[in-house]
Amino acid sequence: MHNPTDTAPKPLRAAAPAGPLTGRITVPGDKSISHRALMLGALAVGTTEITGLLEGEDVLRTAAAMRALGARVTKGADGTWQVAGRGIGGLVEPADVLDMGNSGTAARLLCGLLAGHAVFAVLTGDASLRQRPMRRVTDPLAATGARFVGRAGGRLPLAVQGAADPLPLDYAVPVPSAQVKSACLLAGLGARGVTRVTEAEATRDHTENMLRHFGATVRVTPQGAGRVIELTGQPELIAAPVVVPGDPSSAAFPAVAALLVPGSVLTIQGVGLNPLRAGIFATLREMGADITEENPRIEGGEPVADLLIRASALTGIEVPADRAPAMIDEYPILAVVAACARGTTRMRGLRELRVKESDRLTATAALLAANGIRCAIEGDDLIVHGNEGRPEGGGLVETHMDHRIAMSALVLGLVARQPVRIDDGAFIETSFPGFAARLNGLAAGAAMIAAA
Numbered sequence: 001m002h003n004p005t006d007t008a009p010k011p012l013r014a015a016a017p018a019g020p021l022t023g024r025i026t027v028p029g030d031k032s033i034s035h036r037a038l039m040l041g042a043l044a045v046g047t048t049e050i051t052g053l054l055e056g057e058d059v060l061r062t063a064a065a066m067r068a069l070g071a072r073v074t075k076g077a078d079g080t081w082q083v084a085g086r087g088i089g090g091l092v093e094p095a096d097v098l099d100m101g102n103s104g105t106a107a108r109l110l111c112g113l114l115a116g117h118a119v120f121a122v123l124t125g126d127a128s129l130r131q132r133p134m135r136r137v138t139d140p141l142a143a144t145g146a147r148f149v150g151r152a153g154g155r156l157p158l159a160v161q162g163a164a165d166p167l168p169l170d171y172a173v174p175v176p177s178a179q180v181k182s183a184c185l186l187a188g189l190g191a192r193g194v195t196r197v198t199e200a201e202a203t204r205d206h207t208e209n210m211l212r213h214f215g216a217t218v219r220v221t222p223q224g225a226g227r228v229i230e231l232t233g234q235p236e237l238i239a240a241p242v243v244v245p246g247d248p249s250s251a252a253f254p255a256v257a258a259l260l261v262p263g264s265v266l267t268i269q270g271v272g273l274n275p276l277r278a279g280i281f282a283t284l285r286e287m288g289a290d291i292t293e294e295n296p297r298i299e300g301g302e303p304v305a306d307l308l309i310r311a312s313a314l315t316g317i318e319v320p321a322d323r324a325p326a327m328i329d330e331y332p333i334l335a336v337v338a339a340c341a342r343g344t345t346r347m348r349g350l351r352e353l354r355v356k357e358s359d360r361l362t363a364t365a366a367l368l369a370a371n372g373i374r375c376a377i378e379g380d381d382l383i384v385h386g387n388e389g390r391p392e393g394g395g396l397v398e399t400h401m402d403h404r405i406a407m408s409a410l411v412l413g414l415v416a417r418q419p420v421r422i423d424d425g426a427f428i429e430t431s432f433p434g435f436a437a438r439l440n441g442l443a444a445g446a447a448m449i450a451a452a
């Protein structure tokens with residue numbers, strides 16, 4: 001498999017188009033839902049058919065891991081994926097180390113899956129993933145009876161000895177994290193009795209939704225701003241078709257490009273709009289963005305619509321901390337929007353950005369500063385001073401193995417006065433294969449994004 005870390009860096013450069021961005025596009029399938037479809041498919045009885053799976057590096061890592069654990073994962077001639085599951089408890093010991101590449105979701109959810117199976121496995125990842133905290137999942141999962149031994153701070157490479165008879169967890173997640181919640185729920189599939197996970201702030205609920213879709217009993221009780229999720233253990237998961245919507249986190253990049261390039265009118269078809277994911281669109285509208293939802297529908301149990309986006313004059317706002325879980329991956333691109341808006345934008349409560357593929361808070365501020373945009377980090381807040389119009393640009397942005405920093409910098413290049421360069425665009429493949437081609441297709445004339 002192609003691994004961005006094994007290849008030479010791919011420097012890219014983005015320059016402003018001669019005219020507006022127009023057309024109708026789709027974006028690749030939702031990354032969170034794609035990981036979960038492969039994992040639950042591997043645990044189900046029967047064959048799960050997945051339509052619209054994201055074929056990005058992160059998800060291909062999960063597919064490879066499911067194969068190594070004994071599931072048959074294949075891609076049909078029509079582009080759908082099939083997962084022949086092994087049933088809960090049926091995963092086999094992998095013969096080699098499982099390399100989860102750049103993907104926090106893959107690594108952390110897999111810890112939960114493995115905790116409930118009496119197998120030994122070793123997880124590793126690329127240099128970015130090996131820096132990321134894993135104790136947030138391994139500490140709670142240890143209460144199932146599974147054992148985890150990792151590098152200093154519990155980091156990858158990490159050895160897992162799963163539990164033969166896992167105990168159900170009752171865990172209050174101390175940070176807003178769908179990955180931690182999901183790891184606990186996946187471990188609970190193998191446990192007798194009810195696994196209970198409490199979250200103080202609601203995070204994306206794709207795991208809960210998909211567990212139900214596969215026949216598990218999941219009870220969700222609102223509690224303040226959060227939820228209590230209770231999963232009845234040892235269900236029989238029955239293979240069920242999964243239709244993966246377009247990823248709202250990926251859609252945010254062309255959406256912002258269209259908002260910022262004057263005269264643009266763009267439709268992005270089939271975007272997943274789960275309310276626990278769509279915070280970016282609410283925030284953009286608060287800033288004055290003209291975004292219309294057309295043809296709203298439910299696909300595969302998730303709300304989906306086509307987004308019609310027209311270039312808009314935007315104003316800086318304060319983004320409250322409680323918005324963060326619903327748009328946690330969208331702050332780098334929101335910072336680019338803020339740089340072009342009138343007035344100041346303050347984004348509150350961004351602590352979790354420090355433990356993503358890079359320290360995204362620092363990397364986002366550096367992205368802006370390198371392009372002449374005034375910004376500051378105050379505690380966990382990012383403050384961006386917009387200049388109402390085109391920022392200067394001309395910077396070289398260090399991407400730190402982080403796809404979202406790479407794509408955000410390139411979108412800035414489409415609206416800045418001077419082209420913006422990035423040191424490495426290879427990691428864009430983790431979540432948005434074909435990103436440059438898809439954006440380039442929106443403008444007449446020369447490619448906006450090209451090798452640097």
Ligand SMILES: O=C(O)C1=C[C@@H](OP(=O)(O)O)[C@@H](O)[C@H](O)C1
Pocket residue numbers: 031032033105176177178179180182204328329352
């Ligand atoms: O559960 C998921 O699929 C994800 C949860 C979020 O991470 P955290 O759980 O660490 O907040 C998000 O940043 C990541 O891109 C995907």
Ligand SMILES: C=C(OP(=O)(O)O)C(=O)O
Pocket residue numbers: 031058102103104105106329356357404431
């Ligand atoms: C944080 C992200 O993913 P992960 O945690 O799966 O690496 C992301 O895609 O922005």
